Amino acid sequence: MRSHGERAASTARPIVRADASVDHADAADRGPAVYGAARRVAAARVAAEWLLHALAAALLIWGLLQSVRRAPPVRSDSADAGTLHAALVRWSTVAAPTSVHVELDSVPTPADRDWLTALPGAGTQVGWDSRALRPLALAISPVPDPAGVVRLRVAAPRGTAIVLRDAVGVLDTVSVRPGGSAAGVSITVPGALAAVSAAAGHTTARAVATDSLVLGHLLVLGRVGWESRFIVDALEERGWRVDARLALAPKTDVVQGVVGAIDTGRYAAVVVADSSAAGDATRLATYVRSGGGLVLAGSAAEMRAIRELTPGAVGALIPPGTIGSTDSTAGATKHHLGLVPIVDLHADAVPLESRDTVVAVAARRVGAGRIVQTGYVDTWRWRMSAARGGGDHREWWAGLVSAVAYAPAVARAPDRTSDNAPVARLIDALGPMTAQSPGPRPVDDRSRRGWLFAAIVVALLAEWGSRRFRGGR
Amino acid sequence: MSQFVFATGQYESGDWDAAPLVPANLIDSVARYTTLDVAPVGAIVPLASPAVSDYPLIYLTGHLPFRLTDVERTAVRRFIDRGGMLFIDDHNHDVGGIFHKTAIEEITRTVGRLVDVPTTHRLYSCFFRFPDGPPTTSHELNGWGDNLVHAHLQAVMHGDAIQVLYSSKDYSSEWGYHPETKRFNTVDNTKFGVNIIVYALTR
Numbered sequence: 092m093r094s095h096g097e098r099a100a101s102t103a104r105p106i107v108r109a110d111a112s113v114d115h116a117d118a119a120d121r122g123p124a125v126y127g128a129a130r131r132v133a134a135a136r137v138a139a140e141w142l143l144h145a146l147a148a149a150l151l152i153w154g155l156l157q158s159v160r161r162a163p164p165v166r167s168d169s170a171d172a173g174t175l176h177a178a179l180v181r182w183s184t185v186a187a188p189t190s191v192h193v194e195l196d197s198v199p200t201p202a203d204r205d206w207l208t209a210l211p212g213a214g215t216q217v218g219w220d221s222r223a224l225r226p227l228a229l230a231i232s233p234v235p236d237p238a239g240v241v242r243l244r245v246a247a248p249r250g251t252a253i254v255l256r257d258a259v260g261v262l263d264t265v266s267v268r269p270g271g272s273a274a275g276v277s278i279t280v281p282g283a284l285a286a287v288s289a290a291a292g293h294t295t296a297r298a299v300a301t302d303s304l305v306l307g308h309l310l311v312l313g314r315v316g317w318e319s320r321f322i323v324d325a326l327e328e329r330g331w332r333v334d335a336r337l338a339l340a341p342k343t344d345v346v347q348g349v350v351g352a353i354d355t356g357r358y359a360a361v362v363v364a365d366s367s368a369a370g371d372a373t374r375l376a377t378y379v380r381s382g383g384g385l386v387l388a389g390s391a392a393e394m395r396a397i398r399e400l401t402p403g404a405v406g407a408l409i410p411p412g413t414i415g416s417t418d419s420t421a422g423a424t425k426h427h428l429g430l431v432p433i434v435d436l437h438a439d440a441v442p443l444e445s446r447d448t449v450v451a452v453a454a455r456r457v458g459a460g461r462i463v464q465t466g467y468v469d470t471w472r473w474r475m476s477a478a479r480g481g482g483d484h485r486e487w488w489a490g491l492v493s494a495v496a497y498a499p500a501v502a503r504a505p506d507r508t509s510d511n512a513p514v515a516r517l518i519d520a521l522g523p524m525t526a527q528s529p530g531p532r533p534v535d536d537r538s539r540r541g542w543l544f545a546a547i548v549v550a551l552l553a554e555w556g557s558r559r560f561r562g563g564r
Numbered sequence: 565m566s567q568f569v570f571a572t573g574q575y576e577s578g579d580w581d582a583a584p585l586v587p588a589n590l591i592d593s594v595a596r597y598t599t600l601d602v603a604p605v606g607a608i609v610p611l612a613s614p615a616v617s618d619y620p621l622i623y624l625t626g627h628l629p630f631r632l633t634d635v636e637r638t639a640v641r642r643f644i645d646r647g648g649m650l651f652i653d654d655h656n657h658d659v660g661g662i663f664h665k666t667a668i669e670e671i672t673r674t675v676g677r678l679v680d681v682p683t684t685h686r687l688y689s690c691f692f693r694f695p696d697g698p699p700t701t702s703h704e705l706n707g708w709g710d711n712l713v714h715a716h717l718q719a720v721m722h723g724d725a726i727q728v729l730y731s732s733k734d735y736s737s738e739w740g741y742h743p744e745t746k747r748f749n750t751v752d753n754t755k756f757g758v759n760i761i762v763y764a765l766t767r
Contacts, residue, residue: 314599315598315600319766337766339599339691340691341599472566474646476617
């Protein structure tokens with residue numbers, strides 16, 4: 092230690108640095124001003140050392156607390172289709188995982204799907220995956236037919252076998268042709284079906300008819316004869332209310348029902364059995380353009396006023412095959428009937444039936460309506476000689492009429508149980524499939540502990556170094 | 565469109581060909597009063613033949629016992645089921661006669677029970693109007709046969725539609741003359757025959 096006199100003598104020297112390394116004795120030697128500054132620096136240095144010490148202690152205490160505290164709720168969970176509902180209850184009431192992953196081997200119920208969709212709103216990220224689900228869509232729509240026929244359309248990957256059911260049991264089994272151009276199947280099913288399901292593997296789609304149709308009357312025009320009579324019979328047996336006006340003699344028609352104005356307000360469709368209705372041809376053309384349906388049989392397509400509306404022209408008669416007299420055991424089919432082929436098809440006409448190389452039935456849209464033209468002659472012979480009775484003839488005529496009939500739809504109340512495209516809805520609700528949970532990755536505890544240790548060491552070393560350099564212990 | 569062909573049914577028992585002039589007479593009347601495309605010559609079709617399906621209206625008559633074989637019975641049932649119609653006329657005009665008794669029995673056995681056709685039925689108004697029901701025949705008025713005027717025809721009905729029309733009035737005698745003779749009649753008595761054909765074509 093220097094004496095007080097030595098400190099006073101040194102005050103005349105200029106101060107070249109005022110850092111913490113300046114010794115108190117030196118400062119005292121350099122004079123009172125230098126000594127004051129040195130003391131302040133030294134005090135700050137000591138305070139910094141205490142701060143570093145305290146920081147190290149605090150980090151140690153925090154690390155200790157972290158090690159003994161309960162694990163945070165940041166975690167992932169998973170479920171499969173069988174355990175999904177119970178898992179949803181658990182995730183919503185017991186624990187709230189950060190992310191969940193669901194492996195689905197069947198389609199969840201709409202309620203469970205909606206529940207899953209709602210989980211992200213509560214802070215849980217949802218991922219899903221499936222190797223069993225197949226894209227499948229089912230649509231059900233009513234056909235204008237009093238027998239309550241509905242058309243079922245199913246879309247699925249090619250080669251998929253699909254089982255169609257209603258509440259009673261299996262309706263049909265269909266398969267999408269592997270090499271077909273369309274990835275779907277369309278069938279018609281008689282009977283007013285409220286709900287239909289389609290199952291392909293573990294995927295089940297359910298559709299409910301959402302519309303009902305208002306069916307008007309039918310009008311049959313033609314000459315009195317077996318053809319017109321059996322057309323009326325077939326359509327009445329099907330359930331249609333049929334009005335008819337059949338020419339019998341000059342100025343004498345046989346009328347059934349009340350034949351009113353030919354418009355869509357009364358008639359769903361008009362069937363013209365032959366060309367005797369030429370006097371109505373202009374009205375028929377107007378009727379079709381306004382949305383009505385028209386079925387032209389045989390020579391009916393030759394009526395001048397509607398010739399430009401028909402799907403095609405009438406060709407030369409192909410005589411009937413042998414029907415009845417030699418073929419009755421097996422039963423005749425419509426392929427044994429005489430045929431006036433439909434030739435020179437209009438560009439927008441669609442052939443519906445062919446026999447060999449000629450078109451037997453064709454259809455065309457005209458304005459808001461549709462026309463079907465059939466070339467079969469004397470279809471009543473088919474009914475009279477068919478092995479199965481009149482069923483085929485009746486269904487065929489009903490099919491022609493329903494293909495063109497005007498039938499405004501009346502919407503029913505929406506059915507919330509319908510799930511007609513379950514996989515598509517799942518993707519729409521949850522997003523595309525994910526291989527693993529999309530939730531945030533949990534913090535790596537090892538990394539955190541390393542940083543904590545490093546911070547404590549640095550703080551302690553700094554404090555220790557400072558203290559030792561200033562001569563402290 | 566094919567022509568309308570008037571067909572006479574041929575059955576194995578009895579005299580199915582007892583009224584050979586009736587078809588020509590009715591064909592003449594149909595051609596005379598309507599624009600129907602009618603074949604100028606009728607056809608004869610065995611009931612057991614599959615060809616019955618080519619003729620949805622078949623006329624049957626006779627004097628003798630009317631019995632159908634099993635094959636004929638099956639064919640008739642099938643014919644009726646598909647929409648065909650039989651018109652059977654008792655050529656004896658005798659409800660106590662053998663044709664009537666056997667025919668009623670056979671029809672009931674094969675197709676169903678016969679009931680009276682009401683005079684308001686469309687059969688009596690579909691072309692010519694017969695407000696009093698079936699027209700009487702000269703045999704009824706002259707006391708032949710059972711000496712009765714039959715007020716009604718009988719039929720096996722399906723709803724309102726006639727499947728088998730049965731007559732005890734002996735129209736087979738009434739219409740059994742050459743068509744050329746018709747010009748000497750004050751009233752054409754075959755008009756009801758035209759109604760039967762028109763009804764079968766429009767029922």
